[in-house]
Amino acid sequence: MADPRTYRPKTGDIPTEPGVYRFRDRDGRVIYVGKAKNLRSRLSNYFQDLRLLHPRTRTMVTTAASVEWTIVRTEVEALQLEYAWIKEFDPRFNVKYRDDKSYPYLAVTMSDAVPRAQVMRGRKRPGTRYFGPFTHAWAIRDTLDQLMRVFPMRTCSNGVYRRAEASGRPCLLGYIDKCSAPCVGKVSKAEHREIAQDFCDFMAGDSARFTREIERRMKAAAADLDFEQAARLRDDLGALEKVLQKSAVVFDDATDADVFGVAEDDLEAAVQVFHVRGGRIRGQRGWVTDKGSDAGVNTADLVEAMLLEVYGDLQGRDDVPREVLVPSLPPDVETVSSWLRERRGSNVDVRVPQRGDKRELAATVAKNAEHALARHKVSRASDLTARSQALEELQENLGLPEAPLRIECFDISHVQGTNVVGSMVVFEDGLPRKSEYRRFIVNGIEGEDGTLRNDDVAAMHEVLTRRFARLAKESADLAPATTGEIPADAATAGPSLRDENGRIKRFAYRPQLLVVDGGRPQVDAAARALADVGFDDIPVVGLAKRLEEVWLVDDDYPVILPRTSEALYLLQRVRDEAHRFAITFHRERRSKSMTTSALDGIAGLGPAKQKALLAHFGSLKRIRAADADALCEVKGIGPTLAETIVRSLRQEQGEPAVNVMTGEVVE
Numbered sequence: 001m002a003d004p005r006t007y008r009p010k011t012g013d014i015p016t017e018p019g020v021y022r023f024r025d026r027d028g029r030v031i032y033v034g035k036a037k038n039l040r041s042r043l044s045n046y047f048q049d050l051r052l053l054h055p056r057t058r059t060m061v062t063t064a065a066s067v068e069w070t071i072v073r074t075e076v077e078a079l080q081l082e083y084a085w086i087k088e089f090d091p092r093f094n095v096k097y098r099d100d101k102s103y104p105y106l107a108v109t110m111s112d113a114v115p116r117a118q119v120m121r122g123r124k125r126p127g128t129r130y131f132g133p134f135t136h137a138w139a140i141r142d143t144l145d146q147l148m149r150v151f152p153m154r155t156c157s158n159g160v161y162r163r164a165e166a167s168g169r170p171c172l173l174g175y176i177d178k179c180s181a182p183c184v185g186k187v188s189k190a191e192h193r194e195i196a197q198d199f200c201d202f203m204a205g206d207s208a209r210f211t212r213e214i215e216r217r218m219k220a221a222a223a224d225l226d227f228e229q230a231a232r233l234r235d236d237l238g239a240l241e242k243v244l245q246k247s248a249v250v251f252d253d254a255t256d257a258d259v260f261g262v263a264e265d266d267l268e269a270a271v272q273v274f275h276v277r278g279g280r281i282r283g284q285r286g287w288v289t290d291k292g293s294d295a296g297v298n299t300a301d302l303v304e305a306m307l308l309e310v311y312g313d314l315q316g317r318d319d320v321p322r323e324v325l326v327p328s329l330p331p332d333v334e335t336v337s338s339w340l341r342e343r344r345g346s347n348v349d350v351r352v353p354q355r356g357d358k359r360e361l362a363a364t365v366a367k368n369a370e371h372a373l374a375r376h377k378v379s380r381a382s383d384l385t386a387r388s389q390a391l392e393e394l395q396e397n398l399g400l401p402e403a404p405l406r407i408e409c410f411d412i413s414h415v416q417g418t419n420v421v422g423s424m425v426v427f428e429d430g431l432p433r434k435s436e437y438r439r440f441i442v443n444g445i446e447g448e449d450g451t452l453r454n455d456d457v458a459a460m461h462e463v464l465t466r467r468f469a470r471l472a473k474e475s476a477d478l479a480p481a482t483t484g485e486i487p488a489d490a491a492t493a494g495p496s497l498r499d500e501n502g503r504i505k506r507f508a509y510r511p512q513l514l515v516v517d518g519g520r521p522q523v524d525a526a527a528r529a530l531a532d533v534g535f536d537d538i539p540v541v542g543l544a545k546r547l548e549e550v551w552l553v554d555d556d557y558p559v560i561l562p563r564t565s566e567a568l569y570l571l572q573r574v575r576d577e578a579h580r581f582a583i584t585f586h587r588e589r590r591s592k593s594m595t596t597s598a599l600d601g602i603a604g605l606g607p608a609k610q611k612a613l614l615a616h617f618g619s620l621k622r623i624r625a626a627d628a629d630a631l632c633e634v635k636g637i638g639p640t641l642a643e644t645i646v647r648s649l650r651q652e653q654g655e656p657a658v659n660v661m662t663g664e665v666v667e
Contacts, residue, residue, distance in 0.1 A: 002026075002564055004061045008047045014040040015371060019071035020081045022089070023064040026569075030089035032060050035078040039069050060093045068375065073364050106131040106140045108153075108200055114161070114182050114189055115196035116154045117144055131203045146239040148178040150210070151199040153192065155179065202240075211240055255279050257323035259358070260306065261365030262299055263373045270373035271306045272365050276321075285310075286368070288376045304330035307350075311343060320344035325353045325362055386566050387430030393567035394513065397559060398552065400539055404513035405429055407570075410467075410526070411517040411578040412442070412459045413586035421589055422463035423582035426511075427574050439585045440466060457525045460516060464529035471510055472533055511538060517575050519544040519558075520551050527553045543575045599623075602648045604641050612636055613645075624649050 019039045023032040036042030046053075046061050053061065072078050107120035111127025119137050120130070144155060154161065156171055156179070164170050164183040174181035182192040202210050218233035259274045272286045287306070303326045311320055320343050330336045333350055340348040353359040391403040407427045414420040420443070426436035440463045514530075516522045523542040530536050542551040548568065549558035561568040598620060599610045616634045617623045623631075623645075631642035 002062050002065055004047050004050070004064070007064070007066050009043070009067065009375075011040065011044065013374065014043055014069070015071050015367075016040045017071040017367075018073070018075050018078050019069050020078050020085060021067060021069040022085065022091075023060060023093075024066045024068070025063055026065040030085070030091050031064060032091050032093040033082055033085045033089060035075070035082040037075055037078075039071065043067065043069070063093075069371070070368055071364065071371065073360060104137045104140055106143065106203065108196055110193075110196065110200070114154055114192055116156070116161075117196075117199065118155060129200045129203075145178075146242055147199065147202070148173070149239045150214070150236045151195055151202070152178055152180040153195045153199055154182065211237060214240065255323065255358075256321040257325055257358070258310070258321050259325045259353075259362050259365050260303065260327065261362060261367070261369040262302055262306075262327050263366065263369035264299065264302065265373070268373065268376070269302050270369045270376060271302065272369040272372060273306075273310065274361065274365050276361075286372050288372065299328040300331050303328055304332070304336060307336055307340070311340060320348060322346075322348065324348060324350045325358055326350065327352065327362065327366060387570070390430055390566035390570040393561075393565055394570070397561060397565075397567060398513075398539065398541060398550070400513065402512060404511070404539075406509060406511045407513045407515060407574055408511040409515040409517070409574040409578040410460065410463055411575075411582040412456045412463070413579075413582035414442075414459070415586075415590065419586055419589045420459050421582060421585045422459065423578050423585060424463075424467060425574065425578045425581055427570075427577075430570060432577060437581060438467070439581070441589070456518065457521050460518075460522055461525045461529045464514075464526050465532060468530060468533045468535050471535065510535070514538055514540045515571060515574055515578075516540065516542045517545075517578060518542050519549070523551045523553055541571075543571050548572065598649060599645075602645055604644060609634075609636050609641075 016038050018035070018037050020033065020035050021039060021043060022030050025031050034042070046057065046067075050058050050062070070081065072081060104119050104121055107118055108129045108131075109116045109118070109125075109127070110129055111125075119140050120128070148155070152173075155173065156164070160171060161183050164174070164181075168184055170179065170181040170184050170186070173179035174184070174186070180187040180192055180195060182189055187195075198210070214233055214237045218230050218237060221227075221230035221233060255276055257276045259276060261272045263270045268288060270286065270288045275285075287309070289302075307324070307326075307330065320340055322344075324340065329350070329352060337348060337350045340350065353362045391405070394400065395403045405428060409425050409427075411423050412420065413423070420441075422440035422442055424438040424440070426433045428436075442459045442462055514526060516526050519542050523540055526540045526542075527536070530538055530540065540553050543549075544551060544558070548561075548563075550561060550568075550571065551558045561571075599605055599613070605613075612634050613623055613631070614620070617626060626646075628639065628642035628646050631637050631645055632639060637645070
């Protein structure tokens, strides 16, 4: 159980604008999404005394490991973004927004002969128009109740429809004019489909056309002194306006745009993008990137690189919007625009918004980028703090003489004693140093009967013996006090730190902690290997998977680190990385060993000549069909070897081998 104080942001860092926030657990999964009128006020409520929190809220904040937020302009935008994120992440603690594992949609089954409007959940079906999602099913029913006055389409189930059709009597909605009753022929199926299509057009955003038409008819009825009809049309118009008020959008028009914002300093830059579709915010993404050593990188360069990053793998009208709003035009805006037009298949307008709602939204996105950059800097500092804490905890709990700045971890991977490999991964200052990783091919461990046996302990002993024998050889001329840190003068180090090619000897640094994947047997094997090569002063621990116990040399009982310990988390990261590295190498070896060719084993035909044959003929099938004269055309293949190849390939297929010179069958 985590302490919320460990990830609580500073109050001054939290903005006071409306927005949406996300809590994540230690694995980075979103566990809660919420919205707020004032982010600072709302988030502060989560970090009060745990005894004052609701039990479910207390469980959530102690499960979480971080919190992040996105600011928006209005509460409506926050609501839209909250819906999108809840749908995308399916957070476990958002139970008040969850119902039957999915969010309800208003669906119209246009593929049916008589379309039906209904609440739908789960996987979307082809031929059905979807609108939403909504927070609650009753919100959909309320919307339908309002719209059925204007668009009296069918909402009943198939069973109810068939019974009404058989009896010739419509249901209650048909009697009160909230259904056009195609079941009894009040309208034809074609007319009912037109009603359903109008309903879909209204829900898709084409609302002005219908409000104008109803208003025109209302005025015409009033002019004809048909006040009863005018009153009904007035109520219909009010129903449409009520529905429209509940469906607020970012832009008044159905804008499709991606709005980018950039915040930068001398070293780093943060980019945010809001994806607006149909006038509503449908998603948000963000990146933080290093600007590198090139001080000439400006905002326009960042924008161009980000457009390539965002749209490089996308293609289609739904992926590339009609408008791309950026804070600064790319250096070669015409080329970028042409590239986007090609991917979309129609015109794409790349521009800087100058006024109105789009400029305001661009400012909101830019403010999100500023907060993202600030949060990135804070997180980097907190990561350094967490790594330092982990190293200090390891030193304290394992009784080490110093914090283990260099940690090496070893793992073994094989299948039933075949293709045995070992891995060595290195973490320095709590971070992986992949340039120091090493892989070992282990000869199969033979049993007394000569068969291969499954012996992880013997394989671990061999790998460690080889690694530290190299350490003894390469560090012979180094001072005894050499630590796990790479010397500051490594670039100009003397011969003792370099190999014959002038490269730094990467095995020349000794670890301050050695970790093996396993329990007491693996730890004892590692200690014996170190003692055999004279490095018995290097601390050795093993991390057993089942209960995540830490085993030390000559200890009968393991060390149990707290589940929330940064030290345990670091050991798990090191162990898991060694396992990943080992199993990846093992799979490569296994794949190669399973790849055999009919050319293997032919006397005198080595890998180079096999490659030359395949390059000349293109396939093994064509090599089999070739005679000795054709084979002799390949460089390096003489008459004798050609006859050997022909004879071997024919025998491999069960055919008699024939001497091409004499025509006799070769036994």
